[in-house]
Amino acid sequence: KAGVTQTPRYLIKTRGQQVTLSCSPISGHRSVSWYQQTPGQGLQFLFEYFSETQRNKGNFPGRFSGRQFSNSRSEMNVSTLELGDSALYLCASSLSGLAGVNIKETQYFGPGTRLLVL
């Protein structure tokens, strides 16, 4: 079974631009979550999607948005990039989005997209 894939793996953008990142979950997984990882802040939850609906959202500004398609693939978009948006963006998939609250479910992370904003 193929793992979680993310594209692109590396990206360089300049301030003010926008960026779209893509995540393909493990086959059969309907929940996709996005996280931002930085050395100073660690792993921070961005949002979670299930069946094309955003069910949960972390404390990030509205410049961060996402969506999920009918095949469970997900994209996240960051508009008006700032230097502080430089980070590793990770997506994770799970069967139904209960990883961390249900012992029977595990979330699997993709390799991440490393975004550098200049």
Added chain:
Amino acid sequence: GQSLEQPSEVTAVEGAIVQINCTYQTSGFYGLSWYQQHDGGAPTFLSYNALDGLEETGRFSSFLSRSDSYGYLLLQELQMKDSASYFCAVGTGGYQKVTFGTGTKLQVIP
């Protein structure tokens, strides 16, 4: 707010035992998870504790005390490949609402 505290760095000798502690203050608690992340890699799930006590998975064990808001990850018979960052994470409710600690960088030395 939510906070999880872990030591930032730990160094241990190959073949030894190391314990990585995690204390948490969260507005909800469903369970404590541990993840391993090698440099440049993706976090991978190690263990999950929903109830007090010890869970053992091979060389790794994880412990939880909900009354103390405390848990730890125990790594035995350390190997060089165990050098990585280890994150504790609390499921705080809702769907995929998981709060991560800032991680502990473990260095295993010969």
